[in-house]
Amino acid sequence: MKKIEGGVCAPVGFRANGVHCGIRKNKTKRDLSLIVSDVRAAAACVYTQNLVKGAPIRVTKRHVADGYAQAIVCNSGNANTCNADGEEIAEGMCALVEGQTGIPAADVVVASTGVIGQPLSLEPIRAGMPSLAEGLSEDGSLFAAQGIMTTDTVDKQIAYSFTLGGKECRIGAIGKGVGMINPNMATMLIFITTDASISPEMLQKALSADVKDSFNMVSVDGDTSTNDMVCVLANGMAENEPVTASGKDFTVFRKALNKVTTALCRSIAKDGEGATKLLECKVTGAKSRQAARTVAKSVIKSSLFKAAMFGADANWGRVLCAIGYAGAEVDIGRVSVDFRSRAGTVAVCREGSGIPFSEEEAKKVLSEDEIEVLIRLGDGNGKATAWGCDLTYDYVKINGDYRTRS
Numbered sequence: 156m157k158k159i160e161g162g163v164c165a166p167v168g169f170r171a172n173g174v175h176c177g178i179r180k181n182k183t184k185r186d187l188s189l190i191v192s193d194v195r196a197a198a199a200c201v202y203t204q205n206l207v208k209g210a211p212i213r214v215t216k217r218h219v220a221d222g223y224a225q226a227i228v229c230n231s232g233n234a235n236t237c238n239a240d241g242e243e244i245a246e247g248m249c250a251l252v253e254g255q256t257g258i259p260a261a262d263v264v265v266a267s268t269g270v271i272g273q274p275l276s277l278e279p280i281r282a283g284m285p286s287l288a289e290g291l292s293e294d295g296s297l298f299a300a301q302g303i304m305t306t307d308t309v310d311k312q313i314a315y316s317f318t319l320g321g322k323e324c325r326i327g328a329i330g331k332g333v334g335m336i337n338p339n340m341a342t343m344l345i346f347i348t349t350d351a352s353i354s355p356e357m358l359q360k361a362l363s364a365d366v367k368d369s370f371n372m373v374s375v376d377g378d379t380s381t382n383d384m385v386c387v388l389a390n391g392m393a394e395n396e397p398v399t400a401s402g403k404d405f406t407v408f409r410k411a412l413n414k415v416t417t418a419l420c421r422s423i424a425k426d427g428e429g430a431t432k433l434l435e436c437k438v439t440g441a442k443s444r445q446a447a448r449t450v451a452k453s454v455i456k457s458s459l460f461k462a463a464m465f466g467a468d469a470n471w472g473r474v475l476c477a478i479g480y481a482g483a484e485v486d487i488g489r490v491s492v493d494f495r496s497r498a499g500t501v502a503v504c505r506e507g508s509g510i511p512f513s514e515e516e517a518k519k520v521l522s523e524d525e526i527e528v529l530i531r532l533g534d535g536n537g538k539a540t541a542w543g544c545d546l547t548y549d550y551v552k553i554n555g556d557y558r559t560r561s
Contacts, residue, residue, distance in 0.1 A: 156414060162296025162312030165327035166350035168193040168392040171295035173302025176283025178275070179232035187283050188302030190227040190346055191256060191291060196390035198224035198264065199359040201366050203383035209234050210241025211265045212384060214249070218261050222355025224388060225262040227346050228252050229303050231331070233275040235267040240274075247277045255288035264386050268305055268331060268344055300329040303344055306428055306553055307331050313418045317411040319404055322395035324351040326411050330419045343423060345370065345385040347415060351408060352391035353398040361409050362387055369416035372448065372541040373424050374456045387412075424542035425525075429549030432464055434542065436528040441537030446483040451541035453481030454528060461546035464526060469494060469517035471503040474528060489533030496523035 163171050173188040198219045202212050218224060228248050235241050245267070249260035267275065290298075300310035314327035332343025353361075366385060391397065398404045425433035436455045441447035454460060457477040463470040471492050478485055492504035498519045501512050520526070 156315050156317045156411060159314045159316050159325065161314045161327055162300060163190050163327045163329050163346060163348045164293050164296040165314035165316075166325040166348045166390070166392070168350055168390050169327075169348045170291040170293055171299035172287055172290040172292060173295070173298035173300070174283050174287045174290065176230075176287070177279035178230055178269075184304070185298060185302035186230055186232045187280060187287055188229045188299040189252065189287050189291065190299055190348065190388075191258060192225050192348070192388055192390040194390050194392065195223050195225045195262060196388040197222060197353060197355040197358050198386065198388055199355065199362045200264070200384060200386045201362060205383070207237065209236040209267055210238065211235055211245045211267045214242055214245040215264050215266070215384070215386070218249070218263060218265075222359075223262065224264050225258045226252055226256065227264040227266070227386060227388070229266040229268070229344065229346070230275075230280060231303050231305055232269040233267060233273050234269045234271045235275045237272045238274055244275050244277055248280055251277075251281055251284045252288070255284050266344055266384055266386075268303060296327065296329060300331075303329065303331040305331060307426055309422075309426055311419055311422045311426070313415050313422075315411055315414050317407060319351055319393070319398070319407055320395040322393050324349065324393040324395060324411070326351065326415055328415045328419060330423060332423045343370075343383060345416075345419060347385070347387040347412070349387065349389045350391065350393040351389055351398070352393065352395050353389050353408060357398050357400070357405060358387055358389050361405070361412055365409065365412050365416055368448070368539065369413060369420050372452060372539065373420050374452065374541070374543050420542045424544050427544035428553045429547040429551075430544035431524065431547060432545040433525045434461070434464055434528065434544055435526070436530065436541045436543070437538070438530045438532065438540070439538045440532040440534055441539070442484055442535040443537040444539060445537070446485070446534075447532075447537040447539035448541070449483040450478050450481045450485065450530065450532065451539045453477045454530070455541040455543035458546055461543065464521060465545035465547050467518050467521035469501065469503055469512070469514070469521060471509065474530065475504065475507070478530070484534075485532055486534055491531040491533070493529040494520050495527040495529055496520045496525060498523050
């Protein structure tokens, strides 16, 4: 498997673009993106578990019910959520794509991100669609990634090549998300493309399994968004033997998918609103994988722990506190905790109790911009990793006037 350039346009047969159409106040910010496949593609999605769901999610569910799609359209700056005409607007966006590309509206995945509860006019989207479609390009992944950003400070895209059944295949993705990130069977907004040939059923199986150990293990602030979605399109243009059942090729595809999703998990966590540090919590020795997931997620979500990491304070007691209320069956008397970064490793807890350590060395370790929290439970073989970020003053500043500033 090899990392390559191109994002969602790395796979054969995909083009993309992003433009400013006028939804966002800042004219330098792209706010409308489009990804298209040259042919109809197998499609798989997972969505937010929030009971309040954006209108685009309800529309997309209908459009991909047959397991296929050919385009993804997404706006930023407005979530199109809790609006009386939300589904009408979302369907209207798909119809505009059909008008400019010829792709049937029913084969369009639609998404929105931004402020909740604000009316979304179709007019700026209508005005921007011609230039959006005209500019579709095999080099358009960057513009598409920029068009779905909200408070993100960097674009998020990744791509890999891999071999499936003797054929070279490619998988690429773009994503957004820095706040309202605490997914449950979904995530921020992630759009993945691949030229591998795989049935809709196996594609959905791969995605649903993957998110349990990737996007569902990311938390920036503990809030679950109303618009979270992961969508994968697989157009089969690599011409490998179609993956229609479990086996060697399906395993290879799942590994390639996880390579992309894990990279985006790290990117999203590191770019959390106001964040200065990427936190990676690795739990081993749990009674089960689910127990490991529960513990890792509990620690990475702890506001007290996140604040301590911002201050480079080796307050390991907050780690044990989060383990204790996680809800997993754990023998605290067996727990060990270390902090690790490029500056070294510091052991702070053994068998559930504190041990002497150098505060000076701990400060050096925790002053790096990527920190690992290593937790060994001593109860079994279950393991899991969760990603998050520190909690800073800037998080409050960013969210204090998000609605009026956006």
